[in-house]
Amino acid sequence: MPEPDQRLFFLLQRAAHQLRTVADRRCVAAAGITTAQLGALFAVRERPGITQQQLAATLGLRESAVTALVGRLTAAGLIAKDPHPSEYRAVVLELTPDGAAALRAARPEIERFNAEMRELLGEDGFTGTAAALDRLARWRP
Known part of the structure; x- marks a missing residue:
């Protein structure tokens, strides 16, 4: 049996692409939004x-990417922009x-996706992977 691939950066990129493709397709079908838009909506709801700039x-x-993202979300009526006080x-x-809707x-697609990941990775693998990815996302060399 061949050795598992050890090129972590390459594997992370491939996995992220595969997961984003599946999740985008499902989120667009369920709610008319992509995962990038979903992340922005969650951030605006939480804060x-x-x-x-904070987003x-x-x-x-x-910031240029967020300007375009906010423009699309505003045009879709999912977020509102108001002058800063x-x-x-x-x-x-x-x-x-509409953004809250x-x-x-x-939500059901997020829960379904997480359930599928738990089945694929096992509960310990899911929890460990989530923790490891959180650490990687916060890593500042």
Whole structure:
């Protein structure tokens, strides 16, 4: 039997692509949003009044990418932009009722996806993988 592939970066990229493709397809079918949009909606729900700069930091994206993402979410009526109370050029983001509905619509797919990952990895593997990925996401060499 051949040795398992040890190229961790390559494996992470392949796994992320596969998981994102499946999850995007399911989220779009269930709620009309991609996983990137879902992440932004969760962040805005968790921090009402978040700025685009803060959202970029939360999502680990460049501000230019978040500007486009927020534009799409605003155009879809899922978030609202309001002037920042003290920063002239900044705006604050709020989840709209349609945005909250999209999160509710995506919830069954998120739960189904996690259940499938638990089945694939086993409960200990799921928990360990989630913890390891969280550590990797926070790693600052």
